[in-house]
Amino acid sequence: MDDFGQVDILVNNAGIIRRDSALEFTEQDWDDVMDVNLKSMFLACQIFGKHMIDSGGGSIVNIGSVTSHLPLSRVFAYSASKSGVLNLTRNVAQEFAPKGVRVNCICPGFFPAEQNRKLL
Numbered sequence: 001m002d003d004f005g006q007v008d009i010l011v012n013n014a015g016i017i018r019r020d021s022a023l024e025f026t027e028q029d030w031d032d033v034m035d036v037n038l039k040s041m042f043l044a045c046q047i048f049g050k051h052m053i054d055s056g057g058g059s060i061v062n063i064g065s066v067t068s069h070l071p072l073s074r075v076f077a078y079s080a081s082k083s084g085v086l087n088l089t090r091n092v093a094q095e096f097a098p099k100g101v102r103v104n105c106i107c108p109g110f111f112p113a114e115q116n117r118k119l120l
Contacts, residue, residue, distance in 0.1 A: 006055050010048045012062040012085075014040045017078045030077050037081035038088065045092050049101055057100030062089045064107040082107075 001007070016036045018029040041062055052058030065082035072079060089105035096103050 001051070007048050007051055008058050010044060010052075010058070010060045012041045012044050012060065014044075015063070015065075015078075015082075017075055019074045021074060022076055025077060033077040033081050034084075037078065038084040041085050042088055045088070045103070049092065049096055049103075052101045053096065053099045058102075060092070060096070060101065060103040062103070062105045064089070064105045066107055066109040068105075068107050 014036050016033060018025070018033055020026075020029065045060055045062070048058075049060060052060075062085050064085045065078070067075065067079040068082045068086040070079075086105050086107065089103055093103035
């Protein structure tokens with residue numbers, strides 16, 4: 001804010017993944033995934049959304065995942081968090097739209113990268 005005076009667009013692209021079975025997954029891993037993938041999205045929407053509303057409008061784009069709709073085994077916390085991002089987006093959009101802030105969620109699929117080579 002000090003450098004630019006206002007924010008017109010926010011791209012919320014936070015995400016980490018932890019792989020394990022539901023029986024072996026630790027509470028700390030769960031908290032880490034939820035904090036980064038969902039809580040940070042909420043906080044950024046809240047902080048920047050207020051600024052956008054106060055300054056007359058803007059746009060927020062939250063990055064979900066194809067797993068928002070299709071859960072995958074061994075990444076259930078990631079899928080749950082990204083489902084939460086989709087739901088958060090819908091709720092925030094309802095609240096912010098009448099105040100001039102557009103909020104959308106993009107749910108991309110898999111990207112060919114070393115970390116998902118085995119999945120693909």
